[in-house]
Amino acid sequence: MIHIDSTSNMPIYQQIYEHLKRKIMAGTLKEGDKLTSTRVFAKNFCVARNTVENAYSQLCLEGYVLNKPGSGFIVQGMNDHLPSFLKNDLMHESQYAELERSSFEEPKVYLYDFQYGNLDILFPYSLWRRFTTEILLSFDAQRINSYNDKQGELDLRIEIMKYLQEARAVSCTPDQIVLCCGTQYALDMICKLFSDDGRKLAMEEPGYNGARTVFVNNGFEIIPIPIQSDGISIPDLERSSVKLTYITPSHQFPTGVVMPIQNRLHLLHWATQQNGIIIEDDYDSELRYHARPIPSLQSLDTSGRVIYLGTFSKSLSPGLRMGYMILPKWLLPKYHTMFAKYSSSIPWLEQKIVSLYMAGGHWERHIRKVCLYNKKKHDVMLKTITQLMGDKIIIQGNNAGLHILLQFVNGEKQNWLIDKAREYKVKVYPTSPFWHTKENASENTLLLGFSMLNEKEIVDGLTLLNKAWFDQ
Amino acid sequence: MIHIDSTSNMPIYQQIYEHLKRKIMAGTLKEGDKLTSTRVFAKNFCVARNTVENAYSQLCLEGYVLNKPGSGFIVQGMNDHLPSFLKNDLMHESQYAELERSSFEEPKVYLYDFQYGNLDILFPYSLWRRFTTEILLSFDAQRINSYNDKQGELDLRIEIMKYLQEARAVSCTPDQIVLCCGTQYALDMICKLFSDDGRKLAMEEPGYNGARTVFVNNGFEIIPIPIQSDGISIPDLERSSVKLTYITPSHQFPTGVVMPIQNRLHLLHWATQQNGIIIEDDYDSELRYHARPIPSLQSLDTSGRVIYLGTFSKSLSPGLRMGYMILPKWLLPKYHTMFAKYSSSIPWLEQKIVSLYMAGGHWERHIRKVCLYNKKKHDVMLKTITQLMGDKIIIQGNNAGLHILLQFVNGEKQNWLIDKAREYKVKVYPTSPFWHTKENASENTLLLGFSMLNEKEIVDGLTLLNKAWFDQ
Numbered sequence: 001m002i003h004i005d006s007t008s009n010m011p012i013y014q015q016i017y018e019h020l021k022r023k024i025m026a027g028t029l030k031e032g033d034k035l036t037s038t039r040v041f042a043k044n045f046c047v048a049r050n051t052v053e054n055a056y057s058q059l060c061l062e063g064y065v066l067n068k069p070g071s072g073f074i075v076q077g078m079n080d081h082l083p084s085f086l087k088n089d090l091m092h093e094s095q096y097a098e099l100e101r102s103s104f105e106e107p108k109v110y111l112y113d114f115q116y117g118n119l120d121i122l123f124p125y126s127l128w129r130r131f132t133t134e135i136l137l138s139f140d141a142q143r144i145n146s147y148n149d150k151q152g153e154l155d156l157r158i159e160i161m162k163y164l165q166e167a168r169a170v171s172c173t174p175d176q177i178v179l180c181c182g183t184q185y186a187l188d189m190i191c192k193l194f195s196d197d198g199r200k201l202a203m204e205e206p207g208y209n210g211a212r213t214v215f216v217n218n219g220f221e222i223i224p225i226p227i228q229s230d231g232i233s234i235p236d237l238e239r240s241s242v243k244l245t246y247i248t249p250s251h252q253f254p255t256g257v258v259m260p261i262q263n264r265l266h267l268l269h270w271a272t273q274q275n276g277i278i279i280e281d282d283y284d285s286e287l288r289y290h291a292r293p294i295p296s297l298q299s300l301d302t303s304g305r306v307i308y309l310g311t312f313s314k315s316l317s318p319g320l321r322m323g324y325m326i327l328p329k330w331l332l333p334k335y336h337t338m339f340a341k342y343s344s345s346i347p348w349l350e351q352k353i354v355s356l357y358m359a360g361g362h363w364e365r366h367i368r369k370v371c372l373y374n375k376k377k378h379d380v381m382l383k384t385i386t387q388l389m390g391d392k393i394i395i396q397g398n399n400a401g402l403h404i405l406l407q408f409v410n411g412e413k414q415n416w417l418i419d420k421a422r423e424y425k426v427k428v429y430p431t432s433p434f435w436h437t438k439e440n441a442s443e444n445t446l447l448l449g450f451s452m453l454n455e456k457e458i459v460d461g462l463t464l465l466n467k468a469w470f471d472q
Numbered sequence: 473m474i475h476i477d478s479t480s481n482m483p484i485y486q487q488i489y490e491h492l493k494r495k496i497m498a499g500t501l502k503e504g505d506k507l508t509s510t511r512v513f514a515k516n517f518c519v520a521r522n523t524v525e526n527a528y529s530q531l532c533l534e535g536y537v538l539n540k541p542g543s544g545f546i547v548q549g550m551n552d553h554l555p556s557f558l559k560n561d562l563m564h565e566s567q568y569a570e571l572e573r574s575s576f577e578e579p580k581v582y583l584y585d586f587q588y589g590n591l592d593i594l595f596p597y598s599l600w601r602r603f604t605t606e607i608l609l610s611f612d613a614q615r616i617n618s619y620n621d622k623q624g625e626l627d628l629r630i631e632i633m634k635y636l637q638e639a640r641a642v643s644c645t646p647d648q649i650v651l652c653c654g655t656q657y658a659l660d661m662i663c664k665l666f667s668d669d670g671r672k673l674a675m676e677e678p679g680y681n682g683a684r685t686v687f688v689n690n691g692f693e694i695i696p697i698p699i700q701s702d703g704i705s706i707p708d709l710e711r712s713s714v715k716l717t718y719i720t721p722s723h724q725f726p727t728g729v730v731m732p733i734q735n736r737l738h739l740l741h742w743a744t745q746q747n748g749i750i751i752e753d754d755y756d757s758e759l760r761y762h763a764r765p766i767p768s769l770q771s772l773d774t775s776g777r778v779i780y781l782g783t784f785s786k787s788l789s790p791g792l793r794m795g796y797m798i799l800p801k802w803l804l805p806k807y808h809t810m811f812a813k814y815s816s817s818i819p820w821l822e823q824k825i826v827s828l829y830m831a832g833g834h835w836e837r838h839i840r841k842v843c844l845y846n847k848k849k850h851d852v853m854l855k856t857i858t859q860l861m862g863d864k865i866i867i868q869g870n871n872a873g874l875h876i877l878l879q880f881v882n883g884e885k886q887n888w889l890i891d892k893a894r895e896y897k898v899k900v901y902p903t904s905p906f907w908h909t910k911e912n913a914s915e916n917t918l919l920l921g922f923s924m925l926n927e928k929e930i931v932d933g934l935t936l937l938n939k940a941w942f943d944q
Contacts, residue, residue, distance in 0.1 A: 014764065058763050063702070063732020078737055119617040125608045128821075132604045136597045144791040145591040181653050181793075181817045188660070192689045213813040217664045219691075230535070260535020265550055291530050292486065319616040319820035321653075341685040345653045347822055348791035349600075 004045055012047055016055035024064050024075055031077035035065060111425040112461030116403045116449030122370055123317050127362060131353045144349055150342050152179025152324070153351040159358035160310075160324055167367075168285060169299035170308055172326045178335070179324050181345040183281060184214050186309055186325040187246070190279060191218035193334060194244055202245040204232050206434035206441070208253045211246055211281065224436040227252060231259030234266050238274075246279040250294040253283065254405060254434050254447055256397015264297050271305035278306045284314040284401045286367050289375040291399070304328030312354070314402060315370050316363075322346055322354065374402060380455045381448075381462070388466040402451040405431060408444040412469065417446055420468040426461050476517055484519055488527035496536050496547055503549035507537060583897040584933030588875045588921030594842055595789050599834060603825045616821055622814050624651025624796070625823040631830035632782075632796055639839075640757060641771035642780055644798045650807070651796050653817040655753060656686050658781050658797040659718070662751060663690035665806060666716055674717040676704050678906035678913070680725045683718055683753065696908040699724060703731030706738050710746075718751040722766040725755065726877060726906050726919055728869015736769050743777035750778045756786040756873045758839050761847040763871070776800030784826070786874060787842050788835075794818055794826065846874060852927045853920075853934070860938040874923040877903060880916040884941065889918055892940040898933050 002019045004012055023029040035041075038056060042049040056073055059065045065073045135141060151157065157174035164170035180186040191214065201215050205224035215222060225236045225245070232247055249259035249267075259267075271278050280297045288294070298308040311323035327335055344351075357363055382398055385406070396405035408417065414430050421428045428446050435441035450458055474491040476484055495501040507513075510528060514521040528545050531537045537545045607613060623629065629646035636642035652658040663686065673687050677696035687694060697708045697717070704719055721731040721739075731739075743750050752769045760766070770780040783795035799807055816823075829835055854870055857878070868877035880889065886902050893900045900918045907913035922930055 017764070054763075061730055061763050062766055063730075063734055063736075076732075076734060078734060117619055121614075121617075123613075123616055125613060129605050129608050133601050136601050141595075141597060142593075144595055144789050145593075147589055147785075147790045182815050184814055185657075185817065195691065210813045210815075213811075217810055219667065258533055258535075260548070262535055262548060262550060264535075291526075291533050292489070294534055313619075317616050318619045318815070321815065321817060321819050338689055339685075341682045342656060343654050343682075343790070343793065345657065345793060345817060347793050347819060350819055350822070 002045065004047065013051045013054040013058075016041075016047075016052060017058050020055065020059060021062075021064055024059075025078070027078075029075045031075055033075040034071070035073040035075065037072055109422075109425060110427040112457055112464065113427040113452060114429065114448040114450065114461065115427065115452050116429065116447060117313075117318060118452050119314075119317065119402075120452055120454065122366070122373060124357070124362065124366065127357060128353060131356045132349070134356070135349060135352045140352070146348075147343050148348050150339060150344050151175075151177065152344060152346060153348070153355060155359070156351045156355035157324075159355055159363075163358060163363065164296075164308075164310065164326075167293060168282065168310075169295040170326065171299060172308075173329075175332065176326050176329060177324055178327065179322065179344065179346050179351065181321040181323075182313070183283065183309055183311055183323050184210060185345050186323060187211055187214040187279070188218065189335075189339065190307060190325070191215060191220060192338060193331065194277065195219075197243055200242045200244065202232075202237055202240055202242040203436065204247055204252060205436055206254060206431065207246070207436070208248065208281065208283075209433045212436060215246070222436050224440075227255050227257060229257060230263050231257050232263075232267075234263060234270060237267075238270055243274060243276045244279070245276065246281065247297075248281045248283065249297050250282055250285045251288070251397070251400045253281075254397065254403065254431060256400060256405065258294055258400075259297075264300055268297070268301055268303075268305060271301075272303045276305060279309065280306050281309045283309070283311055285310075286315050287371055287374055287402065288400045289371065289378055298326065301328075304330050307331075315367055316354075320350065320354075322350065374451070377450050377453070377455055377458055378404075381450050381458050384459050384462045388462060389470065392470060396445070403447055403449040406446045406448060407442070408446075408469075411444055413443050414446065417469060421465055424464040424468040426464050426468065428465065474517065476519065485523045485526040485530075488513075488517075488519075488524060489530050492527065492531060493534075493536055496531075497550070501547045503547055505547040506543070507545040507547065509544055581894075581897060582899040584929055584936065585899040585924060586901065586920040586922065586933065587899065587924050588901065588919060589785075589790060590924050591786075591789065592924055592926065594838070594845060596829070596834065596838065599829060600825060603828045604821070606828070607821060607824045612824070618820075619815050620820050622811060622816050623647075623649065624816060624818060625820070625827060627831070628823045628827035629796075631827055631835075635830060635835065636768075636780075636782065636798075639765060640754065640782075641767040642798065643771060644780075645801075647804065648798050648801060649796055650799065651794065651816065651818050651823065653793040653795075654785070655755065655781055655783055655795050656682060657817050658795060659683055659686040659751070660690065661807075661811065662779060662797070663687060663692060664810060665803065666749065667691075669715055672714045672716065674704075674709055674712055674714040675908065676719055676724060677908055678726060678903065679718070679908070680720065680753065680755075681905045684908060687718070694908050696912075699727050699729060701729060703729050703735050704739075706735060706742060709739075710742055715746060715748045716751070717748065718753065719769075720753045720755065721769050722754055722757045723760070723869070723872045725753075726869065726875065726903060728872060728877065730766055731769075736772055740769070740773055740775075740777060743773075744775045748777060751781065752778050753781045755781070755783055757782075758787050759843060759846055759874065760872045761843065761850050770798065773800075776802050779803075787839055788826075792822065792826075794822065846923070849922050849925070849927055849930055850876075853922050853930050856931050856934045860934060861942065864942060868917075875919055875921040878918045878920060879914070880918075880941075883916055885915050886918065889941060893937055896936040896940040898936050898940065900937065 004015055038049050038052040041052045060067050063076060065075055068074050154174060157177040160177055161172055161174050199220045200223060201220045202223045202225050203212060204227050206227065212222060223240045223242050226233045231249060231252060237245060249264060267278060270276055282296055285293050296308060298306040308326040312320050382395060385395060392410060394407040394409060396407060398404050414432060418428055418430060428448055431445045431447050432438065432441040453461060476487055510521050510524040513524045532539050535548060537547050540546050626646060629649040632649055633644055633646050671692045672695060673692045674695045674697050675684060676699050678699065684694060695712045695714050698705045703721060703724060709717060721736060739750060742748060754768055757765050768780060770778040780798040784792050854867060857867060864882060866879040866881060868879060870876050886904060890900055890902060900920055903917045903919050904913040925933060
């Protein structure tokens with residue numbers, strides 16, 4: 001017997017539908033049973049016949065009953081596939097509240113976090129609001145309703161081309177640029193473009209683990225090639241007989257080594273001879289503090305051996321999820337074939353905002369501001385470390401980017417250093433994750449980022465670290 | 473002889489650097505040559521010594537020269553890798569202008585475009601602006617400077633969970649939800665999660681080609697399983713001995729078939745027995761016009777065999793690039809292992825906006841509006857076709873979504889139909905791309921979307937089509 005609740009939020013036809021569905025699933029109504037006719041049902045329960053018809057139609061559509069002309073609505077069999085236990089109970093509102101309250105973050109035990117990657121205060125909030133409004137009020141706004149260019153908006157690609165040409169001597173046309181929701185997405189596409197070449201890839205050792213995981217997830221075997229004082233060891237690369245390599249030549253991650261011009265040319269020579277491909281990840285090249293940025297490897301490449309990657313994460317915002325890759329021209333037909341049916345990975349509105357932002361000259365001003373701001377922090381960091389810790393440590397990878405490495409000359413070990421720092425509520429980071437071959441990892445080197453802290457916090461954090469490590 | 477132009481935009485130190493670099497690359501300055509000392513250079517060219525030092529430092533950093541204490545700056549050899557031809561000339565401003573003018577779009581030859589996928593007018597522009605401002609002015613705004621949760625913002629996942637529970641009877645907790653920049657990105661992750669199971673996947677035939685291309689690009693072999701009047705043929709699926717299948721049970725793409733409850737249970741039974749995985753793409757389930765939405769397959773799944781996919785593209789905006797997948801709980805450890813170092817594929821700000829939008833009840837109101845709006849267009853479309861073309865065609869897949877199929881009973885062929893329509897400036901679409909095995913493709917069936925046209929345009933477009941096809 002169905003209880004129809006006319007005060008319920010659930011429409012009456014749905015109550016009827018749910019009631020009958022439950023009876024069929026539970027076996028109370030069996031295969032071949034005939035439902036009460038809509039006329040009789042309506043009369044019995046004092047509801048409109050139309051309401052009952054709606055409920056019955058839904059049951060038909062989903063296959064619970066069949067409307068046989070002349071015979072009425074016949075219950076259909078559930079075969080033998082009715083699950084022995086019913087559907088999990090739904091969650092209740094109280095449980096949502098629980099979830100909303102519970103924090104998934106580690107409780108804040110640290111006073112100073114030398115994290116690498118997150119930025120602090122320079123995001124252009126008010127310009128972002130202004131451009132959002134401008135675009136959403138423009139005639140163009142309707143384009144948010146479309147699937148747009150899989151490579152990204154043309155205006156934005158032109159802006160990126162101009163910027164890279166000026167700042168990084170990159171030579172390309174907009175048709176070579178593919179906007180991506182981050183470097184990892186770009187690397188994933190590259191893996192697909194080169195998946196039929198034996199799936200082997202040479203990587204710097206140590207190198208960027210966020211890239212390594214993408215290669216591994218795409219089934220690539222990683223051939224680690226040692227980093228020396230002048231970048232990736234090219235003789236080792238040559239011996240490896242790998243065709244595809246991922247490198248960070250302008251500011252090697254994490255060691256900070258700059259690859260000198262001779263090695264760049266040597267590497268390009270290798271690629272030209274071996275039909276090799278060099279993936280150049282130029283992740284933080286804007287941020288060089290005591291020299292001009294190093295021109296990109298791509299700018300020296302005359303035979304289309306370099307795929308260039310860049311990102312807005314280090315200078316503008318990691319929360320934007322926006323980067324790009326520049327493919328050599330000969331690779332474009334393959335790209336268009338493989339990804340013909342793909343959609344862009346970046347929202348249209350965000351692309352238009354960044355495009356206006358760059359076209360208005362804000363990006364260049366922003367880069368200068370960010371550079372100056374981070375240079376100050378970098379300089380304070382180096383000065384303080386040198387003053388406090390002197391010859392007990394060697395600083396690696398300075399003068400650029402948002403992090404440095406600290407190597408401990410008296411053999412203090414990574415875990416001990418991290419634990420001691422934690423006692424003083426300072427968070428510092430291991431470098432071991434950057435090694436592919438874990439046994440080779442440097443045991444006495446830490447990574448300290450300075451992008452999230454201000455100058456005072458840097459000094460205070462380092463002072464605590466000095467106490468933690470050396471003030472015995 | 474260097475010409476220093478003090479009126480140039482290029483800083484003087486950079487002019488010196490470029491000049492010397494060019495001479496080294498051209499071989500005018502050779503390996504072992506000593507640069508003029510900074511003191512003498514400064515005196516000769518009447519520039520500050522500091523300026524010369526900056527130029528020399530940059531050359532050192534990039535490896536062109538070596539600063540040998542006691543001997544000065546010595547030019548370094550380029551080995552034998554100097555490319556025989558120099559870098560491509562840079563593009564000039566006039567060429568940018570060219571690019572900006574040139575349109576990459578097909579000239580607008582069509583009066584009416586029965587395109588599928590793009591939407592028209594209902595995007596909530598003003599709410600989007602309001603929420604953007606609200607979020608960027610809030611304390612939370614600083615989180616745009618961080619790498620955030622790879623699964624997406626918790627608030628948004630909770631909103632999606634509540635919505636899906638209510639609207640699609642989906643049963644999940646927020647930790648099972650992964651926000652993705654579209655269904656293709658979700659499918660790519662799924663391919664990686666199941667890449668060690670022989671890389672075979674069963675797909676509906678015909679089926680969604682945008683999904684197929686992702687599977688193919690991930691090296692999966694596609695086993696096409698015929699679609700019948702009650703959805704994918706389960707006996708064929710069982711015989712295929714495939715473990716992984718991608719289906720659209722609530723509104724099969726493109727045929728519009730609804731899978732009845734018996735088949736749903738049968739399919740789940742198959743998955744439970746065979747340790748199979750069903751990828752349920754519920755791409756347009758909100759849009760059902762003459763019945764309630766069909767409860768999801770996931771809602772019947774009691775043994776964790778279903779991965780559920782949803783998107784905001786069909787009801788809110790394809791330009792947002794936002795969708796989600798819901799993983800069964802047992803798969804979460806593997807997901808977290810494989811993707812531990814991955815970043816989210818969606819901008820933080822956009823996630824916050826959609827979260828506020830849903831939490832404020834706007835999403836539900838929007839869905840109702842969109843449904844009503846598209847129902848009217850759908851009904852006009854069907855009525856007009858029936859009136860005009862009567863029994864010359866069969867309409868497939870009606871009462872839901874944003875498209876229908878037209879099957880021509882007198883054997884008119886796809887290409888002829890498209891060409892004739894084009895003569896009348898109306899664009900209609902083939903269905904052949906949806907077949908994996910091209911020889912099996914239906915030759916007399918077209919796809920007509922109605923999401924981009926209003927009611928009047930639909931009637932006018934169909935009137936022209938009737939002339940084009942039948943008015944001999």
